[in-house]
Amino acid sequence: MTLTLQASRFTHDHLFLGPAHDENARRTLWVVALTFVMMIGEIAAGYITGSMALLADGFHMATHAVALGIAAAAYSFARRHANNSRFSFGTGKVGDLAAFASAMVLGLVSIGIAGESILRLFQPITVAFTEATVIAAVGLVVNVVSALLLAGNHGDNGHDHHNHNHGHHHHDNNLRSAYVHVLADALTSVLAIVALLAGRYLGWVWLDPVIGVVGALVIAKWAYGLMRDSAAVLLDTTDEHVAAEIRELLESTDDVRISDLHVWQVGPQARAAIVSVVATASVSTDAIRERLAPVHELSHLTVEYRNA
Structure with missing residues (x-):
């Protein structure tokens, strides 16, 4: 047997994509479409009704549309270049790079929402509570549908699998980033609804911007967690x-x-x-x-x- 034939016996590919890669990609594309449509509606309604909570939700959703688009593009890039020899260990970590970028976007969004909310706290404006509440409720429905789409395989990649008495964490951080963005949208929608109802029935106009700050802090915490975990993968930390x-x-x-x-x-x-x-x-x-x-x-x- 020649040396070349002997060497060929030991060659192998570097295809390290997750088993649910293509399914996660399809789910993410559906969520991108839903998010984009709702984004347009909420931003327009926020300006018309004057609700900071609703406007924040709309712009927050706009950045999520971009971040989710990054996630979808990462799935596509990883699949197209999975067998490209230029990538020494394949393209399995492209999703983590996208997740890190999404986490940065999420962090910037939280800062923007907090800043605008604090400004509105000292410079309140008139809010059309009824109309804003309806739009926020529709936004929440879209977020719940999106979360259900992503949750179909999120559990497969985000829960512990056990082997040889050790717990191992298998995260598709790209899917996780999309899921966290959707959860953040759902959170801001719920908080917006609470603030709008309190403003309408209790006269607590101040609650609208206060809840904006609370939502920003929660979103910042999620962004930090996602950035920390994806950075650990990108820096090749020891498992x-x-x-x-x-x-x-x-x-x-x-x-x-x-x-x-x-x-x-x-x-x-x-x-x-x-x-x-x-x-x-x-x-x-x-x-x-x-x-x-x-x-x-x-x-x-x-x-x-x-x-x-």
């Missing part, structure tokens, strides 16, 4: 759960010791690892790989071997 499983499987006997270990995420449910071991002559690299076979997250494994 401690998988690393602990690798150590347990390899060092459970006295014939192998790990001298260096790198484990990082290359896709929503895929991890890469470089394992450097010092082992006795009776242990081969194939034996090392066999021991690590139960670690189902490992999609790309490199073993560096030294005899003890």
